[in-house]
Amino acid sequence: MKPSNASSLVKYAIRDVVLEAKKEEAKGKKVIYLNIGDPCKYDFSPPQAIVDGVKEALDGPYKGYAFSIGDDELRAEIGKIEGCSPNHVFITAGLSEGVDFGTRILLDEGDSILLPNPTYPLYPTKVDVLGAEALYYDCDENWVPEPDDIRKRINEKTKGIVVINPNNPTGAVYPLKVLQEIAGIAAENDLVVLADEVYDHILLDDVEMHKMKDVAKDVPVFSGNSLSKNYFYPGARIGYTAIHNDVQGEFRDAFTRMCNQRLSVNWEFQRGALAGYKAGLGFLKPKLEKLRKRRDIVCKRIGEIPGLSVCAPKAAAYGFVKVEGYKGTDWEFVYSLLREEGVLVVPVSAFYKNHPEELYFRTTLLPDEETLELAMGKLEKFMKAKV
Numbered sequence: 001m002k003p004s005n006a007s008s009l010v011k012y013a014i015r016d017v018v019l020e021a022k023k024e025e026a027k028g029k030k031v032i033y034l035n036i037g038d039p040c041k042y043d044f045s046p047p048q049a050i051v052d053g054v055k056e057a058l059d060g061p062y063k064g065y066a067f068s069i070g071d072d073e074l075r076a077e078i079g080k081i082e083g084c085s086p087n088h089v090f091i092t093a094g095l096s097e098g099v100d101f102g103t104r105i106l107l108d109e110g111d112s113i114l115l116p117n118p119t120y121p122l123y124p125t126k127v128d129v130l131g132a133e134a135l136y137y138d139c140d141e142n143w144v145p146e147p148d149d150i151r152k153r154i155n156e157k158t159k160g161i162v163v164i165n166p167n168n169p170t171g172a173v174y175p176l177k178v179l180q181e182i183a184g185i186a187a188e189n190d191l192v193v194l195a196d197e198v199y200d201h202i203l204l205d206d207v208e209m210h211k212m213k214d215v216a217k218d219v220p221v222f223s224g225n226s227l228s229k230n231y232f233y234p235g236a237r238i239g240y241t242a243i244h245n246d247v248q249g250e251f252r253d254a255f256t257r258m259c260n261q262r263l264s265v266n267w268e269f270q271r272g273a274l275a276g277y278k279a280g281l282g283f284l285k286p287k288l289e290k291l292r293k294r295r296d297i298v299c300k301r302i303g304e305i306p307g308l309s310v311c312a313p314k315a316a317a318y319g320f321v322k323v324e325g326y327k328g329t330d331w332e333f334v335y336s337l338l339r340e341e342g343v344l345v346v347p348v349s350a351f352y353k354n355h356p357e358e359l360y361f362r363t364t365l366l367p368d369e370e371t372l373e374l375a376m377g378k379l380e381k382f383m384k385a386k387v
Ligand SMILES: Cc1ncc(COP(=O)(O)O)c(C=O)c1O
Pocket: 037, 093, 094, 095, 096, 097, 120, 164, 167, 168, 196, 198, 225, 226, 227, 228, 234, 238, 239
C-alpha cells in the first residue's frame, strides 16, 4: 500500500524549511524565524472584539454544526462589506480552504489557470494536485502584473486568473489601470477571476487598494479574504469567498456543494468573526504604524548590505529580497544562512517560477525592531563572507 500520487505533489516550502531549523535548534543553535507570516508569533494580537465575541459564543447555542456555508448573520455582515447577496458568501476554514474549493470548482484535469509570478505557494500546489496546469504571468520591476504577458499565456484550456493584491510575497499593490486591463482580458477570454485580497487593509504606504469586484463587472469574481491578516487572527481559521457576477448561480451551487461535504466551520469562531466585522477596523492604525517602522528598518538595512536589494513592499508583511553575486542555489543559500547565522528565510523557488537564474528570498517584516536589527546584522555578516 502506498499514499496517492496526488499527496506527493503537496509542497509547502514556508513550513518545510522549519524542519531544518528545528534540527539546528536541537543542536543548540538559536534561530531567528523570518519565514512566517503569522503575526501572533510576534507581538501582534487580534482585536479584543473578536476575542470577546468568541468567549461570548462559548456560552451560547453554538455547539452544533453551523450551516455548512456559514453562519447566517456572519454571511449577511460580509455581504454588506462585499456588496453582494449573503447567498453568495461562503465561510471557509481560512482563505486556504476557499482557495481549495475555488480551484476545485473551476478546474478539471488538463485545464489551466493563470497565476502571478511570483505567487503564493498554495496556488501551484492546489493546481498540481488537480492535475491542472499553472501558467505563470510575469510582473514588471515593481512587481506589477504585465497584461501583455497574461494575454500571451492564455490557451484554450484556461479557465481563470488568480490576482493576489496586495501581493504575497512582493508587497505590491496593483494600480487601477492594470486591474482594469486584467478584467478586460478575463472578459474577452471568458475567465473567472480569483481575487485573493487577504491583505487588503494591510497597507503600509498611502496607496489606493481597488477590489477586483469593483473593477471586473462582466465576469465571475471570487473575492477571497479572512481574519488571518487584516484582523491578525490566523488561528481563528475563519475565511470567506464572496462570489460576484455569478449570473446563473452555477458557481454558488458548486461552492455550496464543496461546503456541504465538510459539514461546517467552527461556529464559535464564526460568531467571533461576526463581532469583529461589526466592530470594524478601528484597531488597525497603531498596528500598521508598527509594521511600517519594521518595513522601513528591513528596507534600509537590506539596501546597505552588499549583494542584496528589495523593491520596498507597499503592503502585506513581507520583503522579497534579491540576491546577487551568491554562488549556489536558493536552497543552498537558505540552508547556509540558517546553519551559519541562524536566520531562517524562504527560498525563491517556493514563489517564483521560470526564472532559475534569479535568486531571491522572502523575509517577514513582523518581528520586533530589535530582532529585525539582529537578523539584518547576521545577514550582512553572511553576505560579506559570500559575495
Ligand atoms: C496571499 C495569501 N492567500 C491566502 C492565505 C491563506 O490565509 P488563511 O490563513 O486565511 O488560510 C495566505 C496566508 O499567508 C496568503 O498570504
